Amino acid sequence: MTLSFRPLPRSFYARPVLTVARALVGTYLVHEQAGARMAGRVVETEAYRGPEDRAAHSYGGRRTARTEVMFGPAGYAYLFLVYGLHWQFNVVTGRVGEPEAVLIRALEPVEGVGSMALRRGKSRAARELTNGPGKLCQAMGIDGSAYGRDLTSGSLAVCSGPTRQRSIGRSPRIGVAYAGAWAKRPWRFCDDLSPYVSRPSAPPPAAAPQKPAKLARNG
DNA sequence: GAATAGATTGTCT
């Protein structure tokens, strides 16, 4: 069976970054490459809202070759490299002149899972293919060459598709401790019903102990 | 399961 995906219109992205970050959970990232299609359901996002957000690359209105796309119209791809190794895929949101973007942090693989596994290089469980921002770029074959691409048409797009029940949880963003108080804002959104998130939005309820207490050996 | 170290390069100071 072939799933039906339709690219989201630019109006979807041209809204406040927190609105878009939440709305993106449950959409699909679709990449067609060499005649093959890969698709993943978005299960985790983070909002970055320059210029006031200290965690954002556009903090203070910093406008360089790297951040330039965030200052333009919504619905385009922002790619950057961290630790010299891992690409991160973002979508530009808001109005022209507002340097905002949403980082896609995790997907549930739904189509082209075999290709994803090949790109990830080693034999891995499905959950390990795309449960992190660097992992999903590697799995989907997305890198810096996608910088500035229009996501409302073409071979790389964010789409609506089959809907499914979701429960959206919020938590602080990951890996931005340097941002002080901004790091504590609950600007990370994830589908708590999905096992494909990079980590749960909240610790499991403290109920019964996970493991029985170790018993003393007697005799 | 948790803690740790190491990889590796574009970007900005």
Add this chain to the structure above:
DNA sequence: GACAATCTATTCT
């Protein structure tokens, strides 16, 4: 020259 919106393998429990 310092550092980074991360991931993996290894070690210990």
